[in-house]
Amino acid sequence: MIRINKLITINKTFFNILFTIFSLMLIAGCGVADDGKITARDVLKQNSDADILMYKGRIYSNMTEVEWFEQKNEQYIKYNLIGEIEKQSTNSIGFNDMTATKLPVGTKVHSSREVDNDKELGILIVEFEGGYLYYMQLLEG
Known part of the structure; x- marks a missing residue:
């Protein structure tokens, strides 16, 4: 017993x-090992075909053809050239600044501002095939 x-x-x-x-x-x-930021892994886990890029450790998603954004995108203009896409990858491992899932290497990326304001926004404007694409910073919450 x-x-x-x-x-x-x-x-x-x-x-x-x-x-x-x-x-x-x-x-x-x-x-909060990633400081509460959305990571490439988070996005690609939900949508392996996502059109994203990383800048300053933040993930930006292509919003160009999102209906509510199409009505507003004319109020955003290119501000400063911040760089060019350095790497294209759909693998979240090694997804660093200036890496994109869809944009080719060498694509120019600009910060943006509103037409009547000099303050930079959480939107990047990308020169692509003679036009512009708009990428919005993804925020957690």
Whole structure:
């Protein structure tokens, strides 16, 4: 009888430790290791065909043909050239600044501002095939 009680105690202890470790891993996994930013992995996990790019550690998504944005895009103008696409990839590993899923290497990327305002916005304007594409910063929440 004592032997069975010891086994039960050992099993309870083992499962309590296992539960504690699992709980800590779950909490750590839900932490804010990426500063609350949406990552390329987050986006590509939901839509492997997403048209995104990364700039200054932030993910921007193509909004050019989104209905509500089409009505507003004329109020945004190119401001400063911030660089060119350096890498094209659909792999979230190594998805760094100036990496895009669809845009070819060498595509020029500009910051934007509103027509009547000099303040830069969370929208990037990309020169593409003689026209412009609009990429909006994705925010968590």
